[in-house]
Amino acid sequence: MTIEIATYLLVGSIFGLLLIGLPLAFVTGLVAVIFTLGWFGPSAIPLVGSRIYGFITEYSLVAVPMFVFMAGLLDRSGMARDLFNSMRVFSGRLPGGVAVQTLIVAFFLAAISGIIGGEIVLLGVLALPQMLRLGYDKKIAIGVVCAGGSLGTMVPPSIVLIIYGLISGVSIADLFKAAFIPAFILMAAYMLYVIITCARNPNMSGAHKPWADAPNLTAKEALKGIAAPATIALLVLGSIYGGIASVTEAAAMGAAGVLLAVKLRGEYSLKLLKESLVQTLETCGMIVWIGIGAACLVGVYNLMGGNRFVSNAILGLDVAPIVIILVMMAIFLILGMFLDWIGIAMLCLPIFIPIVKQLGLDPVWFGILFAINMQVSYISPPFGPAAFYLKSVAPEGITLKDIFGAMLPFIAIQLAVLGLMLAFPEISTWAL
Amino acid sequence: MTDPHSPKSQHSATSHQHIAPSDELSYSPEFEHTPEKTDLSDTTWVDRWVEKGGQICAWLVLIAMLISVYEVIMRYAFDSPTTWVHETTTFLVASIFALGGPYTLARNRHIQITLLQDAVGPRSRHIMKVLQWLLGIGFCVAIGYACWVLAWKATHTPMGDWRLQTSGSSWNSPLPAYTKIMLLLAVVVMSVQMLARGPGLLRRRSGGNA
Amino acid sequence: QQEWKFQINVNAGDDQYKIAQQWAEDVAQRSNGEITIELLPSSAIVGNNETLDAVGAGILQGHITDPSYFAGKNPAFAVYGNMVGAWSDPYQFLGYMRNAGGEDRYNALVEPYNVHLIRAGAMIPEALVSKRKIETMEDFKGLKIRAPEGMVSNIFQLAGAAPVNLPTSEVYTALEKGVIDAADYTVFATNYTQGYHRFAPYAIYPGFHSMPMMAVSLNKDIWDELSPDDQQMLRDSIDDFVDHLYQQLTEADQEQVEIAKQDGVKFSTLSPDELKKFRATAQSEWENWRDKSPQAKEAVDSMIQYLKDQDLL
Ligand code: NA
Ligand code: NA
Numbered sequence: 001m002t003i004e005i006a007t008y009l010l011v012g013s014i015f016g017l018l019l020i021g022l023p024l025a026f027v028t029g030l031v032a033v034i035f036t037l038g039w040f041g042p043s044a045i046p047l048v049g050s051r052i053y054g055f056i057t058e059y060s061l062v063a064v065p066m067f068v069f070m071a072g073l074l075d076r077s078g079m080a081r082d083l084f085n086s087m088r089v090f091s092g093r094l095p096g097g098v099a100v101q102t103l104i105v106a107f108f109l110a111a112i113s114g115i116i117g118g119e120i121v122l123l124g125v126l127a128l129p130q131m132l133r134l135g136y137d138k139k140i141a142i143g144v145v146c147a148g149g150s151l152g153t154m155v156p157p158s159i160v161l162i163i164y165g166l167i168s169g170v171s172i173a174d175l176f177k178a179a180f181i182p183a184f185i186l187m188a189a190y191m192l193y194v195i196i197t198c199a200r201n202p203n204m205s206g207a208h209k210p211w212a213d214a215p216n217l218t219a220k221e222a223l224k225g226i227a228a229p230a231t232i233a234l235l236v237l238g239s240i241y242g243g244i245a246s247v248t249e250a251a252a253m254g255a256a257g258v259l260l261a262v263k264l265r266g267e268y269s270l271k272l273l274k275e276s277l278v279q280t281l282e283t284c285g286m287i288v289w290i291g292i293g294a295a296c297l298v299g300v301y302n303l304m305g306g307n308r309f310v311s312n313a314i315l316g317l318d319v320a321p322i323v324i325i326l327v328m329m330a331i332f333l334i335l336g337m338f339l340d341w342i343g344i345a346m347l348c349l350p351i352f353i354p355i356v357k358q359l360g361l362d363p364v365w366f367g368i369l370f371a372i373n374m375q376v377s378y379i380s381p382p383f384g385p386a387a388f389y390l391k392s393v394a395p396e397g398i399t400l401k402d403i404f405g406a407m408l409p410f411i412a413i414q415l416a417v418l419g420l421m422l423a424f425p426e427i428s429t430w431a432l
Numbered sequence: 433m434t435d436p437h438s439p440k441s442q443h444s445a446t447s448h449q450h451i452a453p454s455d456e457l458s459y460s461p462e463f464e465h466t467p468e469k470t471d472l473s474d475t476t477w478v479d480r481w482v483e484k485g486g487q488i489c490a491w492l493v494l495i496a497m498l499i500s501v502y503e504v505i506m507r508y509a510f511d512s513p514t515t516w517v518h519e520t521t522t523f524l525v526a527s528i529f530a531l532g533g534p535y536t537l538a539r540n541r542h543i544q545i546t547l548l549q550d551a552v553g554p555r556s557r558h559i560m561k562v563l564q565w566l567l568g569i570g571f572c573v574a575i576g577y578a579c580w581v582l583a584w585k586a587t588h589t590p591m592g593d594w595r596l597q598t599s600g601s602s603w604n605s606p607l608p609a610y611t612k613i614m615l616l617l618a619v620v621v622m623s624v625q626m627l628a629r630g631p632g633l634l635r636r637r638s639g640g641n642a
Numbered sequence: 643q644q645e646w647k648f649q650i651n652v653n654a655g656d657d658q659y660k661i662a663q664q665w666a667e668d669v670a671q672r673s674n675g676e677i678t679i680e681l682l683p684s685s686a687i688v689g690n691n692e693t694l695d696a697v698g699a700g701i702l703q704g705h706i707t708d709p710s711y712f713a714g715k716n717p718a719f720a721v722y723g724n725m726v727g728a729w730s731d732p733y734q735f736l737g738y739m740r741n742a743g744g745e746d747r748y749n750a751l752v753e754p755y756n757v758h759l760i761r762a763g764a765m766i767p768e769a770l771v772s773k774r775k776i777e778t779m780e781d782f783k784g785l786k787i788r789a790p791e792g793m794v795s796n797i798f799q800l801a802g803a804a805p806v807n808l809p810t811s812e813v814y815t816a817l818e819k820g821v822i823d824a825a826d827y828t829v830f831a832t833n834y835t836q837g838y839h840r841f842a843p844y845a846i847y848p849g850f851h852s853m854p855m856m857a858v859s860l861n862k863d864i865w866d867e868l869s870p871d872d873q874q875m876l877r878d879s880i881d882d883f884v885d886h887l888y889q890q891l892t893e894a895d896q897e898q899v900e901i902a903k904q905d906g907v908k909f910s911t912l913s914p915d916e917l918k919k920f921r922a923t924a925q926s927e928w929e930n931w932r933d934k935s936p937q938a939k940e941a942v943d944s945m946i947q948y949l950k951d952q953d954l955l
Contacts, residue, residue, distance in 0.1 A: 021549040022564050023542035025533070026571040033574040040701070047688065047701045048575055049582035053612060054689035056526040059518075059809045062500075065493050065528055114815075157815045165814075165836055167683070169655025172814045173837030243820025245504045246812050252500035259497075277490035285532025286541055292529075296575075302686050303647065303701070346686055350654035382545075391543050400545060507821075511784055511804055515795075518807035585695055590754035600713025600720060601791030601807070602799070608691075608714055 003309045010035060010301070011338060018382060025286070028293030028383075032300045039304050047303065048296045055295040056288065059248060060115055060159050066251035067118025068283045071125035071393070072276030073258045077267040079228055084130035086225030089217050096198030096205040098134055099144045100191050102127045106148030107187050110155035112236055112254070114162070114247050116378060117287055120149035120389040129395055135206020138398065140194060142406035146386040147190055147414075150378040153341070154183035154371050157240075157247050163345055164367045168353040174364045178428040182368050182421055186375065189413045228265065232257040286392040287385075291340065294383070298343035311351045321359040322422075325366075328352055329373060329418065336377025340385055344377065345370075365421075368428045372418045379407040379414075472540055474561075478628040479538035482621060486535035489528070496524040515603040523607040530611075530618035537625050558636070565626065565633055572623040579616040586612040646679045646703035646864075651690045651711070654683040656832060657894050658765070658887065662706055665883035672875050679704075698756035703861050708765075708854040709748075713792055715755075717934035721941040722748055724854045726793045727924025728945060732764035732853065732888055734954065739855075742948045748857070751937050758865040760873075761880035763856035766891045767849035769830035771842040773823045777910050779919045787824040788813055793927060794826060794852055800923045817841045826852060830902075831894040839907045847899060847909050850917060856887070 001009075010031060017027045029048075036044050055061075074080045084098065091097020102123065109119045123145045131141040153160040156176035165172035198205040217225070236254040239245040245253050262268050313331060317324055328348070335344045349370070356366045378386040381404040391400055421428060503517035536542050549560050586597040586609040596606035648666070652658045659681070666679040688696045693705040694712050710723030722744070729735040738744045739762035749759050776782065783802040789795040795805035806822050816822045818841045827833065830847055839845070858880050865873070899909065912920060932942045949955035 017567065018545050019548045020563055020567070021544050021546055021560055022567050023544045025536075025542045026568055029575060030567060030571040033571065033578075037574075043699060044701050045574065045578045046581040046699055047578070047696065049578035049580075049615075050688040050692040050696060052575065052579065052615060053582060054685070054692065056529040056615065057522050057608075057611060059522060060811060061529070062496070062521055062525045065525055066497060066500075069493055069497065159811060162811050162814060166810070167653045167655055169653070169657075169832070169835055171835060171837035173818075173840050239504070240819055244508045246808060246816050246819075246821050248812065249500050249504050252497045253504060255497050256501045273494075274487070274490070277493050278487055280493045281486055281490040281528060281532050281535050282539060282541060283532075284528055285534075285536030286543060288529040289533045289536070289542065292533075299687055302682065305680075346683070350683055353655060388543055392541075400543070401547070507786065507804070507806065511786070513786065513804050513806045515805075515807070590698075590756075598714040599791065600710070600717070602796050602805075604714075 003305050004312070006035070006039070006304060007306070007309050010297075014338065015382070024388065025289035025293055028290070028297045030293075032293065032296035035304065036300050039300075044303075047299055051296045051299040052292050055292055061117075061288070063113060063115060063248050063251035064118045064121075064288070065280050065284050066255045067113070068121045068125075068280045068393075069276055070251075070255040070258045071122040072279045073255070073262055073272070074122075074229070075125045075129075076272045076276055077262045077265060079258075079261065079265070079267075080126045080130060082225035083229050084127070084134065085217060086222035088134055089219065089222040090226075094195065095202065096136075096140065096194040098131055099136060099140055099194045099198070099205065102131065102144050103148045103187055103191050103194070106144075106151055107155065108233055108237070109149070110151040110183070111157075112233075112240060112247075112250055113152045114157040114159040116150050116152050116386060117389050118251060119152045120146060120386050121283055121287070121393050123149045124390045124393040128390070128393075128398075132395065137204040138402060139406040139409075140197065140204055142390065142394075142398070142403055143410045144190065144194065146379050146384075146390055146403070146407060147375075147410040148187070149389075150375050150386050151183055151187060153374060153378075154179055154186065156180065158371070160341055160345075160371050160374055161367060163342065164349065164370055167345060167349045168363055168367065170363045170367060174432050175367050177431045178364050178368050179371060181431065182372065182417065182428050185420070185427070186372070186414065186417050189417060190410065193409060193413055228261045232261060283392045287389050290385070290388050294340045294343065298339060298346060301343075302346060306347055307351060310348050314351065314355065321361065324355065324359065325361070325369075325422070329369065329422075332370065332373035333376060333380070336373060337380050338383050339377075340383075341374040341377060344374070362425065362429055364432065365425045365429050369418065369421055372414060372421060376411055376414045376418070379404075380411060381407075474629050474633060475538065475540060476625070476628040476632060478625050482534050482538035482625060486531065486538065489531045489535070492524045492528050496521050496528070499524075515601065516605065519599050519601060519603060519605055519607050523611050526611045527614045530615045533618050534621040534625060537622055562633060565629060569623070569626045572619060572626050576616070576619045576623050579612070579619045583609075583612045583616040643675075644677045644864075646677065646860075647682060647687070648679050648704040648706060649682045649684070649687055649693050649696070649702050650705070651684050651693075651707040656828075657891060659683060661883070661887050661890055664886065665879060668882065669876065669879050672879055673872065677872070681706075694752070694755055694757060697859060697861050700861050700863070703864055704760075704859055706763075706856060706858050709857050710790065710792060710854065716751065716937055717931055718751055718937035718941050720792050721931055721938050721945070722751075722855055722857075724790075724793060724852055725942075725945055726797050726851060726927070727921045728928075728949060728954075729764075729853050730767070730850065732766060732884070734952070735764050735853065735855065736762060736884065737952070738945060738948045742951075743944065744948075747937075747940060747944065752859065753862055756862045757859050758862040759857055759859045760865070761858055761877050761884070763858055763880065763884040763887065765854045765856055766829060766888060766895065768826065768828055768852040768854070769833055769849045769895075770824060770826050770846040770851060771817070771830075771833050771838050772825075772844045772846070773817075773820075773842050775844050775908060775910055776824075776846055777912065778916050779912075779923070785824055786822045787826060788816060788822045789826045790852075793931065796930070797851070797920075797924050797927050798826075800927060801920070814838065829891060829895055831891070831898040834898040834902050834907075839902060839905065843906060844908050844910065845902070846911055847895070848911060850912055850920065856884070858883075 013031050087098050087101045113119055128141055128145050161175040165175050235257055236250050239253050240250045356363055387403045499517050503514055507513040589595045596609040598604045598606050599608055650662050663681050666681050670678050691711040696702045697705050708723050709719040713720035785803040786806050787803050788808045789798050789805045798805045813825050813827050928942050932939045
């Protein structure tokens with residue numbers, strides 16, 4: 001069997017198992033096991049164990065439970081509710097004002113963290129129910145949380161750019177500099193979309209909802225609602241940018257800060273703490289086990305020679321450089337439907353980077369293109385990690401169909417920004 | 433009852449305090465008409481024990497947080513970073529991840545796509561559930577074997593003598609071996625959970641209740 | 643007709659990866675296409691600390707790696723992997739491995755894992771980038787330094803530094819934000835191209851503290867099946883590989899050092915007297931490792947004997 005046929009079989013079996021209704025956490029893992037057995041025999045099964053071990057001991061994932069715990073505390077205390085009530089006051093007449101402010105919060109979170117899982121869970125617990133409570137349409141609310149929460153890997157510090165730098169031998173400093181403006185453009189484009197949509201249809205942002213649900217606060221009261229979360233955010237940002245804590249440790253500092261704030265607000269109880277901890281265990285169980293299956297699959301696919309599939313699509317193309325780059329983008333987008341970013345990086349970058357350098361193109365610019373493509377991969381079906389993270393904490397009644405449906409306009413925005421970067425590389429590279 | 437954090441409203445222990453649940457999510461009519469309740473009809477007494485155990489294991493999250501903060505303080509304020517926090521945090525978080533698997537299974541909260549399942553009749557739905565169960569067992573047994581090999585190699589020399597794999601660091605703790613044992617434990621528990629669901633699942637066919 | 647998959651412990655963008663790739667092509671040529679080696683970058687199949695088991699089980703056919711990753715299985719791996727302060731250039735260490743029974747002792751250690759060391763190689767001494775100038779042992783006092791776990795970090799601790807445990811993916815941001823003052827992380831050329839100097843403008847070059855072994859190993863069953871000619875062919879090809887690696891990495895380092903100097907990076911190194919102090923500290927640490935396992939004792943003792951025989955100690 002050639003690797004091409006094996007690839008189609010692999011994708012087909014993923015779809016089949018998904019349709020049967022097997023939990024996602026089992027789907028990719030089971031496919032990995034079946035292909036390991038079929039391709040290499042039982043002696044290769046320990047590979048799966050090694051992959052699982054490698055995945056769960058990944059140090060950068062330490063931030064995930066910290067973010068989830070933080071989210072649970074913020075929500076169970078009155079802090080989340082107070083914050084969003086205040087944000088509604090400050091949004092004034094701006095159409096979709098709370099969603100726009102949520103994007104700003106997401107951008108701040110992105111500057112704290114380099115991974116997406118924890119951030120989306122945090123926003124999903126913090127912002128999603130609150131936006132829905134304030135009458136926002138779920139399409140807007142979900143899209144803002146997933147697309148905004150994914151920005152963490154575009155805004156420095158970013159684990160995606162660091163790994164890209166390490167794999168490709170490109171300056172991480174340059175990548176960080178070059179990524180900032182494209183990330184900012186992405187956020188601005190999301191905001192613009194929210195504002196235009198809500199201006200055209202005010203009901204999307206809860207204009208039909210009576211104010212009774214959100215008390216009419218004075219500016220002073222509203223400030224009070226923002227004070228505690230803002231202080232924590234500043235402390236965490238300060239601890240990273242002041243060189244006190246590493247990126248991963250900062251998540252723990254943030255969780256400790258929130259716990260302290262809960263105590264100071266007089267809302268602490270053992271029950272609240274326990275519930276937040278148990279929720280953390282459950283949410284981690286949901287999202288990490290999906291990642292575990294994906295990690296197994298990537299290892300097996302690599303061992304089967306998945307890189308040959310990728311290189312066959314590129315090598316021997318006798319076309320203009322920009323067409324080669326477009327083919328690479330297409331491969332990123334297709335793989336992004338099924339694999340997580342680290343798998344795509346492992347599979348494609350060792351093949352693509354030398355070609356990019358040979359064509360005389362800037363590998364830093366290509367890194368930005370890669371990072372934007374990964375933004376798409378987080379929210380594109382059927383395997384959209386951001387969608388799963390959100391689903392793991394979303395209120396009942398929010399289905400995966402709702403989530404993926406809400407992503408479509410945001411995917412379109414991401415593709416538009418990708419096109420912009422392809423057409424005008426200077427937008428990212430002028431800063432170097 | 434549409435509390436965002438307690439998918440199972442019967443578990444009042446995890447219900448919400450500050451947000452009055454009843455009118456919370458009444459913004460969209462679709463919500464009220466398609467509430468997606470977690471189906472717990474498949475779970476067994478094993479799952480209930482796992483759930484209890486999970487509530488204890490959840491405290492590991494707090495420990496991981498506290499020692500990370502301790503490391504930051506020791507390093508920044510006292511210039512004496514520890515040799516043990518990094519390894520211990522990795523172990524604790526890996527354990528949370530591993531044990532989260534059985535806990536989430538016990539609460540039937542692993543994400544699945546129920547599109548087809550919801551569309552077909554009760555008979556086909558039951559067949560799909562049996563198929564899910566069989567495939568789930570296949571998954572657990574296969575990775576259980578993989579984790580068994582992993583744990584064996586972490587606890588034995590190639591000659592077969594007992595020896596815990598250590599981290600090789602200055603602290604040189606046996607936490608890598610413990611992590612692998614924890615992983616094996618999680619997968620074994622998941623296998624038992626799945627197996628225990630069999631009789632109930634197969635019995636239900638005669639009752640026609642899926 | 644054999645197709646082998648080798649996993650190497652570096653990323654695809656590293657110079658070491660490209661040089662290893664040339665070796666793989668060289669083997670194909672020498673064997674008239676009978677043996678083809680596919681080189682996989684770090685963590686492509688399994689994590690760096692799992693490759694020994696993967697090669698033993700035949701999931702991978704071989705690996706090119708620093709044995710220190712397996713120190714948790716037997717501390718002797720750390721002694722072979724990076725005997726800090728013992729070697730100031732790769733050929734001293736290779737002399738021990740090739741001519742003083744080092745390879746045989748190493749093979750006695752790995753063969754129970756069903757892995758055979760074809761030939762020992764070595765990296766060039768690693769650089770140390772820092773926010774402050776380091777010229778004496780005294781300068782290490784209070785220095786927050788990211789160091790690989792094990793012997794290296796213990797010696798820094800003995801020197802009065804505060805070794806910080808961080809994964810490679812966090813080295814950059816930790817230096818940038820000032821969580822750490824210095825980083826012991828791979829060779830200078832790589833440090834420089836990734837932009838570490840922007841936050842750590844001092845570098846110790848040539849490096850003195852760390853020179854990892856590069857073990858090129860094959861699954862033992864496969865090795866035993868090979869004809870003596872093929873075995874010899876592999877050994878020879880690796881010797882050439884190691885020479886290329888030394889030349890090309892040294893050249894790359896020197897090239898980057900010239901560029902870095904123009905960029906304002908300040909270079910320093912320890913004086914011979916200070917180096918002696920460093921070695922004395924290192925030797926007291928060797929004593930600790932001697933006691934950790936019988937194989938570690940054998941390794942440390944034979945290395946000390948070799949250093950004495952060669953008048954290096
Ligand atoms: Na970020
Ligand atoms: Na996707």
